[in-house]
Amino acid sequence: MRVFYAWRFLGMRTFDKPAIDVPSQIELLKQRGLLIQDEARAQCFLQSVSFFRLSPYMRPFQQSGDVDHRFRDGTGFRQLTRLYDFDRRLRLLSMDAIERVEIATRSMISNHMGPNYGSHWYTDIGMFQQAFDHQRLLATLQSKQCAAIRDYERECLRIDRLQAESGRKAHLKRQRAKESYARHYPTTYDQPPLMPGWAMLEELTLGDLSHSKRWVFLKTGTRTLSGILYALNRGIASGRLLQSL
Template identity: 55%
Template sequence: MIAFNKPAITPEQQLTLLEKRGLTIFNHSRALAFLRSVSFFRLTPYMRPFQENAQHNFIAGTCFRQLVEIYDFDRRLRLLVMDAIERAEVAIRGHISNHMGTAYGSHWYLEATYFKNRSQHDRLLNDIRSKQENELRDYHKECDRIDKLKTDDARKANLKSKRQQESYARHYALTYTTPELMPNWAMVEDITLGTLSYLYKNLSKDSDKKHIARGLGLEAPLLESWLHTLTTVRNLCAHHSRLWNRELGIKPAVPKSNRIAWPNYLREGSASLHTRAAVILPILQHFMTHCAPHASWKQRLIELFNEFPNTPLAPMGLPNGWQHDPFWQNI
């Protein structure tokens, strides 16, 4: 262990440092404007594939514009990925809610018998309880502010009524006494994607898992794994982290049956491809095919790659010509 002694430097000094390391910069004013908007630290992971030693010297011929283009590509890719994740997430919530609610009633999730792990079930209930309590507390704070307004009682009552309707968790806690917690269809929409992933994984009956997965064109183990994958990728994108040369900390399950479409380059390729963007994209395309077939997501994805033809594909685990694989041509 050593003491940290790196000084903070200005964008102008950062630009000078990059040039000393061998990076070619044709337009200094534009490069400086970029570094002022996108921090040096955020740009650093995009530099690493173009650096050749521990001193962070750049491979001869590397230009600042190359880094900017890859950064812009990655930003646009994250937006596309988030679009697909949103549609997949909403659909998964709907399939879980529709099946479990109609099969077992409006408050099925209150019963531990529907879950394998008791502690995870308790955590779910605590999450929903905390959500309602927080919403109730916020509502009362808002009511206190409304009471201090210099207006008539009718206007205050109207404002309070509107505040009550802004959240179902708030509305439920203010309207109903039993059951204590909100119904299934509201619960499924209010929990985080991570909690939803744990909920599905923790369902006690395989028949329920299979029914939900079939509605999404999947087998239960795949949906369980892919839900976890969506959670991980969504968190990366939500924090504006890179996808281009990202190696996931997880390895999503892949289809073993030919009944589920999958790229040949992933069926036949190295297992290392299954921890990079190469595996994320077909997972998202599967959900888009089943949840939003008219959204032209695949076309927009391919157009993005065509717009940035110099983006290195290997860091994503994609082979040259990946878009010509039958998976991307036939769906």
């Protein structure tokens, strides 16, 4: 509340900007000094990419401190779209690289920990650093399995209401149970109560796996961490993880 009242003294006012259609957006840009050679193409672009989304890419080309947001002389619409396209492509490349590193990290942890410490190695608190919230990890996974079971039970009820033979209903239920491992494991196995480590590493997000002050959650004493990081660094350095970049 203190922050809210502080903002009240910073010249706040009632919002009164009208919503305008694409042709009006084109006219507004022209009034601000933007050069638009092909208005039909510009309209097509703004129908696919909203004016609001494009706004941040306008700022580098606008006159500094101008309350009317006028563009610098000679600025064309094509410059805005090129900057937008560059940013879009850069984000796609970055996300592709991040995804490859993330998948490789999960795989390297799984390939080392499973064979060396068993299928359910992550249930042993001794495998983790002291700062890691081990109980939260287990609770998150348990919650995910329970939510998957609840969804499955609701689907089974819908299947039971179908006008179909019992064999067909049973087949549909088996198919639904296989749609995710969070469903499959608790409907197939009763011990141990949680899924194996290789499935856990794929089902949980990196955020779920990093409930600690440091992202490094495994104990270095297990000789796991150094080996995983070494293999990961070699994969990145050699380009094997980023072959498409």
